Amino acid sequence: MRYGLLAVVLVGAATLGGCTEGVLDPKGPVALAERQILLNALGIMLAIVIPVIVATLGVAFWFRASNARARYRPDFAYSGRLEMLVWSIPAMTVFLVGGVAWVGSHDLSPRKPIASTVKPLRVQVASLDWKWLFIYPDEGVASVNYLAIPVGTPVSFELTSSGVMNSFFVPQLGSQIYTMAGMITRLQLQADHPGSYRGMSAQFSGEGFADMYFNVEAVAPEKFSEWVDTTRNVGAELNAAAYTELAKPSASVAPFTYRAVAPGVFNSIMVSDMQSDDAMCRRDPTSTRAEK
Incomplete structure (x- = not known):
């Protein structure tokens, strides 16, 4: 008994340990709303699953061999009332869960601006092989594998890919979204x-x-301003030559920054003018160039 209780505690601790730094530990309004959708759907399903489990155990107990009061009906074939009950409960579950997901997905449209009195921060994102490039067009700086944002400020992302399709995801902030060559997807x-x-x-x-x-790195607005000022005085300029070098496939790239960004770099990446030959060879030749 003691070892069984210890096993339950250890399994519970291991399970709950996975709830940190993930979708169940939201740090922003979008992730918080997504977790609520998940919990609502779970609650609806448990409202069906738990009674079914209890009913299954109850039926098994009532119709046990030693219960003489249970009616044995070997010729039972059909009951309209029972059939309606059996189908109405799962149908209601599907409608409720589907409704929660449908309403939530429209409320959390990736393109829908976040209501705020603070001006959004614009960030342009390009997925490369195998690293992330973040360009701050209004600040005139860029970073690789590092994204600094001010707390309490909506961030408006424009995302594309230098080659193969990829997926941008910050679990504690929410909303996974794809990056595709020749296209721009948007995320708030x-x-x-x-x-x-x-x-x-x-x-x-x-x-x-x-x-x-x-x-x-989510920091206070004044700290973000300090980071921008510091970045403007460190590193090289992100121009066509620097991007060509950056776009070469490489893994485990340590974060670094660019002090300036040449005009039109992100648009050139999006329309494939600056994609590497390796990335171009792995692209789908039937893909179209359209803004989403």
């Missing part, structure tokens, strides 16, 4: 709490995929 996120959050690639994209992570 916000961090409500200071901290360091792990971002990742959620789409297999080749040999270096396993190390395609980046850090999101």
Whole structure:
């Protein structure tokens, strides 16, 4: 008995330990709303699953061999009332869960701006092999595998890919979204709490995929301004030559920054003018160039 209780405690601790730094530990309004959708759907399903489990145990107990009061009806074939009950409960579950998901998905449309009195921060994102490039067009700086954002400020992302399809995901901020060559996808996120959050690639994209992570540093607005000022005085300029070097496949790239960004770099990446030959060879030749 003692070892059984210890096993339950250890399994519970291990299970709950996975709830940190993930979708169940939200740090922004989008992730918080997504967790609520998940919990609502779970509650609806448990409202069906638990009674079914109890009813199954109850039926097994009532119709046990030693219960003489249970009626034995070997010729029972059909009951309209029972049939209606059996089908109405799962149908109601599907409608409720589907309704929660449908309403939530429209409320959390990736393109829908986050209501705020603060001007959004614009960030342009390009997924490369195998790293992430973040360009701050209004600040004139860029970073690789590092994303700094001010707390309490909506962040408006424009995302594309230098080659193969990829997926941008910061679990604690919410809303996984794909990056595709020749296209721009849009995403709105916000961090409500200071901290360091792990971002990742959620789409297999080749040999270096396993190390395609980046850090999101949510800091106070004044700290963000200090970071921008410091970045403007460190590193090289992100121009066509620098991008050509950056676009070469490489894994486990340590974060670094660019002090300036040449005009039109992101648009050139999006329309494939600056994609590497290796990335171009792995592209789908039937893909179209359209803004989403």
